[in-house]
Amino acid sequence: MILRNTGLRRCTYRLLSTKNKELESSTNTNHAISTKQLLYTTDPSSPGSIFFLPHGTRVLNKLIQFMKNQQIKYGFQEVVTPLIFKTKLWQKSGHWENYKDDMFKVVGNDLSKEEHHGENIEEHEYGLKPMNCPSHCMIYAKFDRSYNELPVRYSDFSSLHRNEASGALSGLTRVRRFHQDDGHIFCNMEQVDQEIKNTINLIKDTYDVFGINKIEYYLSTRPEEKFIGDVETWDNAENKLKKVLNEATGEGNWTIREGDGAFYGPKIDVLLTDAFQKKHQVGTIQLDFQLPKRFDLKYVAEDGTRDNQPILIHRAVFGSLERFFAILLDHYQGKWPFWINPRQAVIIPVNESHITHAIDLQKVISGDIVNTEKSISPLTGFNFHVDVDKRPETVGYRTKDAIQRGYSYIIIIGDKDIANGTFAIRSRDDRKVFNKTSNEIYEQFVELEKSYK
Known part of the structure; x- marks a missing residue:
């Protein structure tokens, strides 16, 4: 256009x-x-x-x-x-006369070998x-x-x-x-x-x-x-x-x-x-x-x-x-707003014993909890891109790496978080940590997406 x-x-x-x-x-x-x-x-x-x-x-x-x-x-x-459309459409619209040098041409299979060497090739030529x-x-x-x-x-x-x-x-x-x-x-x-x-x-x-x-x-x-x-x-x-x-x-x-x-x-x-x-x-x-x-x-x-x-x-x-x-x-400069960020949040379990809980949390705050009776996800709803960093690195190293990768939010999960039912969440640009339940985090994400923040 x-x-x-x-x-x-x-x-x-x-x-x-x-x-x-x-x-x-x-x-x-x-x-x-x-x-x-x-x-x-x-x-x-x-x-x-x-x-x-x-x-x-x-x-x-x-x-x-x-x-x-x-x-x-x-x-x-x-x-x-x-x-693709046949050449005659582009001739009708005026594009062939004024724009054909900037178009890709394609020859279709409806052209026989005999016709290929004849004069009617344009009848079978297409333009992307x-x-x-x-x-x-x-x-x-x-x-x-x-x-x-x-x-x-x-x-x-x-x-x-x-x-x-x-x-x-x-x-x-x-x-x-x-x-x-x-x-x-x-x-x-x-x-x-x-x-x-x-x-x-x-x-x-x-x-x-x-x-x-x-x-x-x-x-x-x-x-x-x-x-x-x-x-x-x-x-x-x-x-x-x-x-x-x-x-x-x-x-x-x-x-x-x-x-x-x-x-x-x-x-x-x-x-x-x-x-x-x-x-x-x-x-x-x-x-x-x-x-x-x-x-x-x-x-x-x-x-x-x-x-x-x-x-x-x-x-x-x-x-x-x-x-x-x-x-x-x-x-x-790679610091995407939350609503459009391809990496919206990452969960960092403190050690291996917290990985299962981290995956459970991931399902809740990504909006991707699958009903045990129906494995088909709903057509509409708020779904977020949330990863779990299970690498055997220190929490500090994984946190720094998450910031460099551009995650909007970083969530830490350890023994105290599991016991209290709240999780430490901080934004990429702010060191201040908040403790929130999984549902509170999910609702926060919903509001961010609704307001294009």
């Missing part, structure tokens, strides 16, 4: 050139933290693709689940769409999807639509592929395979303002959860060369976005990027500044009159007319989840 045209790509490369040392330092920092916390890895067999390890996958899944919960409030319905908008247009077009259904909002978290130049690849921030909190809204002209305002509000609220409050907005306008549609339509769309930006962020609180729009419409790019004053492009809002026309999307209006074309809004809040993951690594 987020499309980087030629103009924006040149701008990005200039940014990479001027900020090369800073980006290299950031990538090295991310790699060092990931290595220590076992978050992700890469391999030359698939350049630009990330292997998320178990702990990194926990963080990624938390980000996705967080956004799924927010999108429900705004009326989005999640869909899952195919990874670099964005979800065409497939969401296809879903919209499968059914008759009425004005009272609008806005129709689809979200999609399936993986995307873009054939980035190898020299542009950089850690998590610039990859070839990535995930995105992708969303598309089909609405009428009267609904555009509110939908964009809703997205800007969600952007503000989301970044605030992570303690990132410095946000910059840019309006990217019609590219000089590669664009589809007529100039008048583009001008109307750009004026619409200017009006909404003034209302949602305040006049003068955004900047124009001339010629950096997507080939199908103007867009609002969102840049945030993290705790180390580094800027990152993340969210986007794009207004599109072209794809609904190319896919002949219609709806029945209140007066019964059937030849009414919806407007398409492309939007993302995190943008690339891989890039946002990298931003959070920099932002927190």
